[in-house]
Structure formats: C-alpha cells, structure tokens
Amino acid sequence: MTTYFLVIVLVLALLLSLSLLSVLCAPSYTDCILATQLVGTIGVAMLIILSVIEREPYLVDVSLVLALLTSIMLVTFTQLRRNDQ
Amino acid sequence: MNAFDVFSLVFCSSGLFFFFAGTVGLIRFPDTLSRLHALTKADNLGLGLIIIGLIPHLSSLLDVFRLLLVWLLIIFSSAACSYLIASQVIRDKSINTKSLLKFKKKSETNDEPSNSL
Numbered sequence: 254m255t256t257y258f259l260v261i262v263l264v265l266a267l268l269l270s271l272s273l274l275s276v277l278c279a280p281s282y283t284d285c286i287l288a289t290q291l292v293g294t295i296g297v298a299m300l301i302i303l304s305v306i307e308r309e310p311y312l313v314d315v316s317l318v319l320a321l322l323t324s325i326m327l328v329t330f331t332q333l334r335r336n337d338q
Numbered sequence: 339m340n341a342f343d344v345f346s347l348v349f350c351s352s353g354l355f356f357f358f359a360g361t362v363g364l365i366r367f368p369d370t371l372s373r374l375h376a377l378t379k380a381d382n383l384g385l386g387l388i389i390i391g392l393i394p395h396l397s398s399l400l401d402v403f404r405l406l407l408v409w410l411l412i413i414f415s416s417a418a419c420s421y422l423i424a425s426q427v428i429r430d431k432s433i434n435t436k437s438l439l440k441f442k443k444k445s446e447t448n449d450e451p452s453n454s455l
Contacts, residue, residue, distance in 0.1 A: 254343050254395075261350055261388075268361045275365050283370050283427050287377055291364055294381040295357060297412060298388050301405060303352075305392045313404055320408065324415035331398060331422040334427070 258306045262299050268269055269295045293323030342394035356384030370427050378420045392431030393442050 269292060276288040297316045304312030363376025389405045396402050 254346070257347060258350070261354055261399040264354055265357060268357055271361055272364060280413065281370060281430075283423055283430070284373065286423060287370070287373055288364060290416065291360060291377055291381060294362075294385060294412060294416070296356065297408065298353070301389065301408065302392065305395050312400070313401075313408065315406055320412050320415060323420050324419055328422060331426050334426060 255306050258302050262302050264301045265295055265302075269299070282334060286327055290323060290327060293319060341377060343379055346391040346394050349387050353384040353387030353391060356380045356387060360384065373418055374427075378416050382409075382416055385409060385412055 272288050272291045272295065276285055276292070279285045279288055296319050300312050300316035300319065304310060304316070357380070360380035362375050363380065364373055367373045386409050389409050392405065393402055396405070398409055
C-alpha cells in the first residue's frame with residue numbers, strides 16, 4: 254500500500270512541475286497567481302500523503318503553513334496590483 | 339489487500355484524477371475566468387477525496403480531525419482567493435475599456451482646438 258501512495262505522490266509531483274512550467278509561460282499576471290494557487294494545493298496534498306505513509310505528524314503542520322502562505326501570497330499580490338492601478 | 343485498502347485506493351485514485359483534470363484545465367483552457375473555474379473546484383475536490391482515502395490509515399480520531407481541518411482551511415482560503423482573482427480580472431478588463439474611451443475622447447478634444455486655430 255505504501256508503494257501505491259508513493260506512486261500517487263510521484264504523479265502529483267509531475268503535475269506540480271507542469272503547473273510550475275505554466276507559471277513560467279503564463280499569459281497574464283492573474284494567470285501567474287492562479288498557477289501558484291494550484292502549486293500550493295498540490296503541495297498540501299503531497300505533504301499530507303507523505304505524513305501518513307512516513308508516520309511523521311509534523312508534515313501536517315508544514316502543509317498548514319504552506320496553505321496559509323499560499324492564501325496570504327495571493328491576497329498580497331492582488332492588493333499590490335490594485336494599488337498600482 | 340483488505341476492504342480498507344480498496345477504499346483508500348479508489349478514493350486516492352479519484353482524487354488524483356481530479357488533480358489531473360485541474361492541471362490540464364489550467365494549461366488548456368482559453369480564458370482566465372474559465373481557468374479559475376476549472377482549477378479551484380477540481381483541486382479542492384481532489385484534495386478532499388485524497389484526505390478521505392487516507393482516513394483508514396490514520397491511528398487516532400484526532401489525526402482525522404486535523405486533516406479535515408486542513409481541508410476546511412484550503413476550501414475557505416481558495417473561496418476568498420478566487421473572489422479576489424475574479425474581481426481583479428474584471429477590474430483589468432474595465433480599466434482597459436475605460437482607458438480606450440479616455441484616449442478616444444482626448445484625441446477628439448485635441449483635434450478641436452487645432453481645427454479652431
């Protein structure tokens with residue numbers, strides 16, 4: 254069963270690298286922010302699966318920090334854009 | 339392979355499918371608002387399905403509660419953030435049309451004095 258979860262984590266890592274590539278070639282500012290939100294959600298899922306199969310509960314706290322940082326980053330960047338305009 | 343393993347296998351696979359759908363939607367969809375539509379819903383559903391699939395492998399009820407709280411935080415933050423992104427997109431569009439209108443009016447007003455002179 255651990256092998257199966259590791260395969261899922263690997264596929265999620267592939268999707269994460271794809272979305273990082275789409276950050277690089279995003280057509281507009283808001284698309285960059287969107288792709289970063291996708292990176293945050295996939296990272297949270299990977300960290301939760303890793304915390305369960307490695308039996309290390311601190312990884313759940315790391316995933317909470319990642320989720321909070323993603324949302325704070327998003328609010329900050331949209332407000333920055335609004336102040337520029 | 340007992341029933342719990344089959345349960346977590348089915349739920350984690352469907353969660354992975356939804357993550358895949360979200361990423362493909364982010365890459366393939368033509369418009370920013372449709373990309374937002376594809377991404378936020380599919381991703382939160384995929385995360386929830388993966389967490390439900392992981393529940394049989396947890397040791398205590400407290401861990402289950404913690405994982406569900408992580409899911410709730412993700413859902414609330416992504417709801418607020420997608421509202422912000424969508425309003426940003428709409429504001430960008432309206433600013434572009436307003437600046438075009440201003441430019442047109444300016445060019446008209448600039449033309450008039452030159453004609454009168």
